[in-house]
Structures are given as structure tokens and as C-alpha cells.
Amino acid sequence: MLTVPLGMALAGPRKASKFIDPDDAYKNNCMRCHSSVQAYSPKKTETIVMHMRIRANLTAQESRAILEYLQDNTASTRKNKSATKK
Amino acid sequence: MKGRWYVMGLAACAAFWGLRTSAQEQQYKGGEVAQEQTQQRDTANSGEGQTATVPESSGKVPPIPVVTGFMAFQTEFAPGTQTLSPVFDPTVLVPIGHKLLIEAEFEMQMDLTREQGEWGPAVLDHSVEYLQLDYLVNSKLSFAVGRFLTPFGIYRERLHPYWIRDLAGEPMIFSMNDNSSNGAMLRGATQIARGIELTYAGYFSAATTNKLFEADRRAGGRGSLFLPNKRMEIGVSYSRTLSNQRYNMLGTDFTWNLKKIPMDLKGEAIYSSVLGKGYWLEGAYRLNRLGKNAFVRNSELVLRGEQYFVPELAQTVIDELPTVDTTRATVGWNYYLHNGLRFNASYGRNFASGDNHNIWTAGITLRFAKL
Numbered sequence: 279m280l281t282v283p284l285g286m287a288l289a290g291p292r293k294a295s296k297f298i299d300p301d302d303a304y305k306n307n308c309m310r311c312h313s314s315v316q317a318y319s320p321k322k323t324e325t326i327v328m329h330m331r332i333r334a335n336l337t338a339q340e341s342r343a344i345l346e347y348l349q350d351n352t353a354s355t356r357k358n359k360s361a362t363k364k
Numbered sequence: 365m366k367g368r369w370y371v372m373g374l375a376a377c378a379a380f381w382g383l384r385t386s387a388q389e390q391q392y393k394g395g396e397v398a399q400e401q402t403q404q405r406d407t408a409n410s411g412e413g414q415t416a417t418v419p420e421s422s423g424k425v426p427p428i429p430v431v432t433g434f435m436a437f438q439t440e441f442a443p444g445t446q447t448l449s450p451v452f453d454p455t456v457l458v459p460i461g462h463k464l465l466i467e468a469e470f471e472m473q474m475d476l477t478r479e480q481g482e483w484g485p486a487v488l489d490h491s492v493e494y495l496q497l498d499y500l501v502n503s504k505l506s507f508a509v510g511r512f513l514t515p516f517g518i519y520r521e522r523l524h525p526y527w528i529r530d531l532a533g534e535p536m537i538f539s540m541n542d543n544s545s546n547g548a549m550l551r552g553a554t555q556i557a558r559g560i561e562l563t564y565a566g567y568f569s570a571a572t573t574n575k576l577f578e579a580d581r582r583a584g585g586r587g588s589l590f591l592p593n594k595r596m597e598i599g600v601s602y603s604r605t606l607s608n609q610r611y612n613m614l615g616t617d618f619t620w621n622l623k624k625i626p627m628d629l630k631g632e633a634i635y636s637s638v639l640g641k642g643y644w645l646e647g648a649y650r651l652n653r654l655g656k657n658a659f660v661r662n663s664e665l666v667l668r669g670e671q672y673f674v675p676e677l678a679q680t681v682i683d684e685l686p687t688v689d690t691t692r693a694t695v696g697w698n699y700y701l702h703n704g705l706r707f708n709a710s711y712g713r714n715f716a717s718g719d720n721h722n723i724w725t726a727g728i729t730l731r732f733a734k735l
Contacts, residue, residue: 306592310621310628311528313650313664313700316733324427325459329467331500333521335553335563338503340592 300350303343307336315351323348427459430733433469436526438727440533446478449727451526453493463500469493492576493524494544505552511577512549515565515586516541516601517632518617527731530628530664531696532708533723535644536672537634539684540613541603545569546579553590561590563599571607580607588617595621609681611638626650639679642672648698659699666696666710690716694723704731 304315308330318326323345331341433454440447451473458466472490476483496510513521519538523529534542551565566585572578584603591597601615617632626649633643646668652661671691679685696710705728712723 302592306595310595310597310619311522316704316731318430318733320425321428322430324425324462325430325457325465326432328427328459328462328465328498328500329430329457332465332467332498332506332508332551335551335565335588335590337553337555337561338500340553 298339298343300343300347303340304347307334307340308344315348317351318348320349427462429459430457431455432457432731432733434525434527434729434731436727436729438526438532438729439725441724443721444480448476450474453525465498465500466496467498468495490576491578492544495577501552504554505550508549508551509547511544511546511579512567514541514543514545514569514582514584514603515549515551515567516584516603516613517586517615517634518599518619518630519632523630526727526729527704527706530646530648530666530698531668531694531710532725532727533694533710533712535632535642535668535670536686536690536692537632537642537644537670539682540634540636540639540642541615542684544577544579545582546572546577559591559593561592563588563590563597580605582606584613586615595619595623609638611636611681613639626652636675638675638677639681640673640675640685642670644668644670662700664698664700666694666698668692668694668696670694686716686719688717688719690714690719692723696725704733705729 311334327341327345327348330336330344331338336344431454434451435453436449436451438449438451440449451471453469453471455469456467460466469492470490471493472488474486474488476486478484492511494510494512496508496512499507501507513524515521519529519535520541520543524534524542526532545567547567547569549565549567551563553561553563556562564585564587568583569579569581571581582603582605584601586599586601588597588599597617597619599617601613601617603613605611605613613634613636615632615634617630619628619630621628628648629646631643631645633641635641646666648664648666651663651665654660669692671689672686673689674685674687678687692712692714694710694712696708699707701707707726707728709726710724712725714721714723
């Protein structure tokens with residue numbers, strides 16, 4: 279049962295597309311189970327993406343793209359909130 | 365009594381972590397980190413036109429512990445039986461650098477049941493859902509050791525928390541694989557062709573009789589083909605239980621999130637010669653594109669159909685499974701009050717020989733997380 283994953287580990291990196299659109303990565307993966315974006319700080323977002331990389335079987339490229347999407351989204355949410363307060 | 369102390373202890377731990385992470389968050393709130401992040405992303409994205417470049421290394425920001433989870437209050441009404449179920453389910457994530465992660469989820473649920481006009485005892489059911497150490501081996505593989513959710517099908521690993529599932533009631537066949545395993549697991553994903561990913565998980569588990577960490581001796585795994593651009597996944601799972609009773613279980617699952625309309629379709633089927641066989645199919649339609657009325661836009665309609673067929677020899681392994689062939693249809697409604705807070709209600713009809721009845725549920729779920 280462990281042969282397939284072990285084989286993948288030993289096979290080394292494949293030449294796959296390095297560029298994944300963060301917006302697509304988020305919508306194609308996260309929105310399959312989550313209905314909306316939760317705003318966290320960048321440090322916490324890092325942790326949560328690590329957790330989801332394991333839970334949702336994300337590739338490293340996908341998780342980096344999702345991280346970028348979430349951090350962008352959090353930054354803009356916070357910016358909007360502070361602008362509204364002002 | 366013991367259970368009460370246990371709950372208080374866990375609540376104190378959760379509060380401690382909450383305060384700790386809150387203090388660490390103060391550094392972030394100064395805005396310096398956010399500015400640094402934006403600069404990094406701007407540098408990385410320069411010259412790439414419409415498509416953002418994903419930086420090769422993960423973010424430079426060190427990950428910090430996170431306490432999250434959910435609280436829920438669910439009710440179920442069936443003829444002659446009413447059940448109230450408060451649930452508290454904290455999750456703790458503790459990263460060690462960018463490669464190691466300790467993660468844990470504890471579930472506490474107290475079912476209060478009223479049968480034939482009398483309330484039964486309040487029983488606190490608590491368990492460690494998972495308590496695992498993860499190591500990110502490379503871009504396609506991670507290794508986990510400890511107690512983890514058994515990777516079989518989609519419901520246990522992805523949909524079991526109340527704040528994620530679309531209907532409060534679990535599918536009948538879920539009790540066949542509602543378990544955790546104690547051992548080691550390898551899992552990951554790789555792109556096998558343009559637009560097609562292969563995901564995989566393989567594990568073994570040792571038998572454990574401790575009530576909090578109960579597990580069978582078993583081995584198994586799940587593999588799936590995932591088409592990200594189509595938002596479609598088809599998976600197969602296998603497990604071999606090697607405890608007192610030895611049996612195989614075979615499962616298949618699919619998910620499809622339609623792009624043109626806000627609809628999710630998912631389903632799962634399981635076959636076991638000892639436990640029986642069954643399937644469930646579910647569709648959820650979010651009404652967020654219908655009109656401007658906020659009530660309608662925040663609503664979601666769900667429909668599930670499911671069947672369970674008993675094995676040739678009556679099974680005695682899992683008490684929760686029906687004792688006769690059963691068909692059930694359920695329609696549900698979810699209302700998203702705001703991000704993280706959701707109200708849910710459903711009506712279901714159970715069809716079985718000598719056991720036709722209605723099942724009503726209503727509840728509220730709050731996902732908590734310190735920002």
C-alpha cells in the first residue's frame with residue numbers, strides 16, 4: 279500500500295508547470311469544501327496552508343499559489359477595513 | 365466526573381494557546397510584516413503579466429501556532445426520540461519551521477436523548493480525532509506519524525467537521541469508516557499530465573484499546589485522479605482490518621464542483637462482505653446568484669439520497685449501521701449568517717421494512733478562530 283507514495287518520493291521532481299494562478303489554485307482546491315475565505319494574518323495563513331497541504335493532498339506549487347492568494351486577500355481585506363474606519 | 369475535568373483541562377489549554385498566539389499576533393498588527401509580504405509578492409510578480417508567478421520558496425514569514433475549531437448545537441427529532449447535541453471541537457496547529465507540523469483535533473460531544481418522554485443520562489463522548497506529526501518530505505510527498513484520520517473515502521477526512529458538511533446528519537455508511545488510525549502514513553500528490561493530478565495516501569495502523577486513542581489494526585490507502593480545472597475528482601479506497609474480525613473494505617468516491625452554477629456534487633460508495641454495502645449522493649446549490657435579497661443569497665439548498673444494504677450474515681461489528689436494508693432521502697437548508705456562523709435545518713424520510721419514519725434536524729455551527 280505504501281509502494282505508490284514511496285515510488286513518487288523516489289522518482290524525484292517531474293518537469294511540471296511551475297506557474298499556477300493563485301486565484302485558480304484557490305478556487306479549484308479550497309472552494310471544493312470551504313464556502314468563503316477566512317482572513318488570517320500571514321503567519322497563521324502559513325500554518326493553515328501547511329495543514330491543508332497535507333489534508334487535501336496539495337502539491338507544493340498549489341499550496342504556494344494558495345498561500346499567495348490568501349495573503350493577498352487578507353492584506354486587501356485589512357486595508358479595506360482600516361480605510362472604512364478612517 | 366473524570367470527563368468534566370478533562371473538558372476543563374482542554375479548555376484551559378485552548379485558552380492558553382489562544383492568549384499565546386494572540387500575543388504573537390501583536391507583532392503582525394504593527395503592519396511591518398504585512399508590508400514586507402506585499403513587497404516580496406510585488407517583486408515576485410513583476411514582469412509576469414496577467415498570471416501571477418508563484419515564488420519557488422514558501423513565504424519568508426515564520427508560521428506560528430494556530431488555535432481554531434468549531435462549536436455547534438445540533439438537535440434531531442425522530443418519532444419518540446429527541447436528541448440535543450452540543451459539540452466543542454478545537455483544533456491546534458503547531459508548526460516547527462516550514463517542514464514540520466504538529467496538528468491535533470479533539471472532539472467533545474454530549475448527546476442528551478429523550479425517549480418515551482424521559483431524558484436519559486447526559487453522556488460526554490470525547491475523543492482525539494487526530495494527533496499527528498507531519499513532515500513535508502518533498503513537493504509531492506509528506507509523512508505523518510501518530511494518530512490520524514483514516515484516509516478512506518472523502519467524508520472522514522474532508523467533510524466530517526460540522527462547519528464543513530452540508531447536512532448535519534451523517535450518511536448511513538459513514539459509520540463503516542468513522543475511525544482514526546494510530547501508526548504512520550505517506551501521502552501526497554503529483555501532476556501526471558497537463559490538468560491531471562494523481563493523489564495518494566497509504567498507511568498502517570496498530571491496534572489500540574485506550575478509549576481516547578482507540579484504533580484497529582489495519583492497513584489501506586486511497587488514490588484519486590483530480591482534474592483541477594474541471595474541479596472534479598474520482599477516488600478509490602481500500603482497507604484491510606486485521607483485528608479480531610478480519611475483513612476488507614472497498615470504496616469509491618467522487619466530487620464535482622460545477623463552474624457555471626454554484627453547485628457541488630459529491631458521493632461515495634462502500635462495499636464490504638462483512639459490514640454490508642451502500643452509497644450516498646449529495647448535491648448542494650448555493651443561491652448566491654439569485655437576485656439581490658440577502659436572505660436568498662446567503663442560503664444553500666442540499667439534497668441527499670442514500671441506501672444501505674445489510675450483508676448476508678448479520679454484522680455485529682458496528683452498532684450504528686441499520687439492521688435492515690434502508691433507503692433515506694434528506695433535503696436541507698443552510699443559512700450563512702456571517703463568515704463562520706451557520707444555521708442549518710433538514711428533513712429526511714427513512715424507508716425500511718418496519719421502520720419508516722421522519723427525521724428532522726436543526727442546529728447552529730460557529731467556526732472560531734482568532735484573527
